[in-house]
Amino acid sequence: MTFIKRVIHKAYLGMMAAVIRFMPPDVFTLFAGEGSSRQLVGHIAGQGTSRLLIVSDKPLVELGLIQPLVARCDELGVACAVFDGVLPDPTFSIVEAGLEVFRQHRADAVLAIGGGSSIDTGKTIAAAATNGFAPRKLEGYFKVKHPPVPLYAIPTTSGTGSEVTKGAVIADSDTHLKAYVADPKMVPVAVALDPALLTGLPPAITAATGMDALTHAIEAYISVWCNPRCERYALAAIKMIFTHLPRAYQNGGDLEAREQMSLAACYAGLAINDTNIGNVHALAHQLGRVYGIPHGLANAVVLPYVLEETFDACASRLANLARVLGFSESGSDGEAARAFIAEVVALNQRLNIAAGLDKLAAADVEDLASAAAREGSRLPVPVLVPREGFASVLQRLLVVV
């Protein structure tokens, strides 16, 4: 990046930080705890909804998670249609198929139930339903002119925070390149965090999605756009994840740990609403795109290496975290920051997350690093990592396999 571009980039980051600081907080109704999904259905009926589209995926329908909520809707006089065509990394074609079901059912609200893919699909259907143009036209920032139909969400993973974030990630149906649809109007109006729906989540997915939430919270906390509101959410999420993720991983039926993790993912999502993501995601996205490595797992593996690579720029912030979490009682910022990174590494080990990537090919390193540097240069990161920096991280990931 040239000197002039760097100055423009810094001025843009400073201006946006000031704008975000004075943006109103995201307002939504939260139901939490065992049975809260039924409470949310009661709330939806109480809002005058008569015809509801449920957006989900086939595995959740086959697990029997959706039917009790449909039955409860019937009891309350809300006619449901279920669109279960959501797949991982949903495309605009999937959104269009869901929108067609929405129209045929003459729905007046959307309830998304599932992981980030189902909630992102539900958000985009709800926005396309009121804006009168093809869903792909929503790509970008602030393209949602009219408020979406009332949108509700029940997450069945604790990671993306999509249930409270302003954006949705939808892939192009032909190229499978991911597009970002972002608008404050896309935040669901009410959410249920029901730990009883999370007990069947396999340990590996619990670990990966939980580390995604941790990455959101850390990247928000070290972002140059982090403000006091974001800092409170990020700190709460980081504390809760270090305590409860190992418990949820060890015992999927631990309802307290599941509930705390769902709240933590939610808080981490609220934190990135103010800051966006950072260098860790910039690299992890490339690993997902080229090798299909699950998003949370890619974040988990590269997180400690990227923190090391950007150490000078974020040491004081990581040191704060180490002290608040009790990972470092004394010593310099540098020592405390290293203690924090060591705890991230230890957490990965407790979750049986590998320290390297066996799918990573040495021949791909330069292209992956260039793409990560391009993505990182558009984000409010504590320091811009050049291509060489990301290449260095990838080389270390090769060595430890």
Ligand SMILES: [Fe+2]
């Ligand atoms: Fe993420």
